[in-house]
Amino acid sequence: MTLASRLLLTLALILCGACVPAWADISNASGAELEVSLITYGPGDIYWERFGHDAIELxxxxxxxxxxxxxxxFNFDEKNFFLNFARGRMHYLIDAEVTTDEEGFYKQAGRxxxxxxxALTPDQAAALRDFLLWNLRPENAVYNYDYYIDNCTTRVRDALDRALGGIIxxxxxxxxxxxxxxxxxxxxMSAQPWLMLILDLGLGPYADHPLSAWQESFLPEELQMTLRDVTVSDGHGGMQPLVQNEDxxxxxxLSVPPATPPDLRIPLxxxxxxxxxxxxxxxxxAPIVYALLGNLYLLLAGTAGLLMLLLWTLTAHHSAWANANLLLFNPLAYALLRPLWRARRDNPPSRFANGVLLLQLIALLAALLLHLMPGVVQQNQPWILFALPCWLALAWTLRQNKAA
Known part of the structure; x- marks a missing residue:
């Protein structure tokens, strides 16, 4: 069964209520009879699996x-799914499955x-169970997904924190x-280099703010590690670790993600x-090669800038807003396509093209100065290092044609 088919089947079971009897014992058990565990699944090979996954086991x-x-x-067949995805309005759901079925899927995938x-008290365990079952109702199951602040891990974290009275x-x-x-x-995402570069280019200053351990626990493995530092009351006036044991x-x-992010400054x-x-x-x-190579760069720069501008102005992807890379790559590049193509025959750029080129060089200088200013958040050094020599080479060759 494919992943999409599996998700659709799960969704159908939730909406139809057909799976409710499957956890009749869980729903009727007293808090003293409930054991609560956090289950963490390692990253997978597919790009949407790279961040890992987790679940609460009762x-x-x-x-x-x-x-x-x-x-x-999530449901690929949801109306306007891909349009909503592009707009940053993704809808995810809570699911409940028998542990052996859920774990069997991840074991088969090699994760x-x-x-x-x-260590939850009986009252806390019962409260957590009641909240999860309430959340599982069709009218409560859907939520608006966000990569960093409202995802499958932050929901698990928040449910546990709610049951524990905010201790986490x-x-x-x-x-x-x-x-x-x-x-x-x-x-x-380093295992998928092109996707990694696209994501890094598209992230704005929001992605570079220092995080607390609470914020960084948007990742399953980070939540797993940070919970080891949490202590709770042992019921006798003392404290005990929240994590009683770990197996x-x-x-x-599968291949393990690196412990640190790759430094993109040198390669870019x-x-x-x-x-x-x-x-x-x-x-x-080779003038024709020059024109083709330069136009390819301009086309990519203009398209990247247009997409970044759309992400900022027309979507809810707040992690892409106010992206300083717009100073490096923007739709102004489209205005230089024809002048650069004509330059293969030594035709000088028009006054308009010179103005656009000057404006782009000013933007390039602004990006460089902005990055050097103290207190600037966005870390886009790799893209400055990539764009700077390219724009200077294009500007110099175009101006040489004018001089000729």
Whole structure:
């Protein structure tokens, strides 16, 4: 069964209420009979699996029934799904499955499974169970997904925090995170280099703010690690770890994401320098190649800028708003396509084209100065290093035609 078919089947079961009897023991058990665990699944091979996944497991210690609750279901067949995705208005759902079925899927995919048994009181366990079952109702199941602040892991985290009376948030907000949203995204997507570069280019300053451990726990593995630092009352005036024990239920059989994000400054800087050298050499020796190479760069720069502008003005993807890379790549590049194509025959640029070129060089200088100013948040050094030599090479060759 494909992933899409599996998701649709799950959705149908939820909406029809056909699966309610499957956890009758869980719904009727007393809090003292419930055991609560956090289940963490390692990253998968497909790009949407790279961030990992998790679930809350409720186990009836009397009947042995185990049910996994997770917030990671989406439906490709939803009306306007791809349009909503482009607009940043994605709809996800909570799901509940028998633990063995859920874990079997991830074992077959070769993804790791870790189980952390949590120290909840009977009242807290019962409250968590009641909230999850309430959330599972069709009228409550759907939520507006956000990559960083409202996803399948933050929903799991918030449900546990709610049951524990805010203890998790109180603890994790006092701890600094290890990376920013950008660094975590680049690190986890590094196995798909082109997608990693597209995401890094499209992220604005929102992705570079320092995070607390609470914010960084948008990732399953980060939540798994940070919960080890949380303590709760032991009921006798003392404190005990929230995580009572931790077991690796299935090892990882896939490539492991790097511990740190790759440094994109050197590869992108070298790529920009190489492209600039090729543009200059082609201008001297192969005018048609020069025109094709330059127009390819301008076309990509204009398209990237147009997409970044649309993300900022027409979508709810707030992590892409106010992107300083618009100073490097923007729709102004389209206005230089024809002048550069004509330059292969030594035709000088028009006054309008010179004005556009000057405006772009001013924007390039602004991007550089903005980055050097203290207190600037967005970390786009790699793209500055890539764009700077390319724009200078294009400007120099066009101006040389005018001088000729």
């Amino acid at each position: 186990r009836d210690t009397v009947s042995g029934e185990e049910v996994n609750f997770n917030y990671g279901v 790791s499974i870790t189980k952390q048994r949590l 948030k109180a603890r994790l907000t006092t701890l600094p995170g290890g990376m920013t949203y950008r660094q975590q995204t680049v690190r986890l 690796l239920l299935a090892p990882n059989h 800087g070298l790529a920009g320098l190489l492209l600039a050298v090729l543009i200059v050499l082609a201008w001297r020796r």
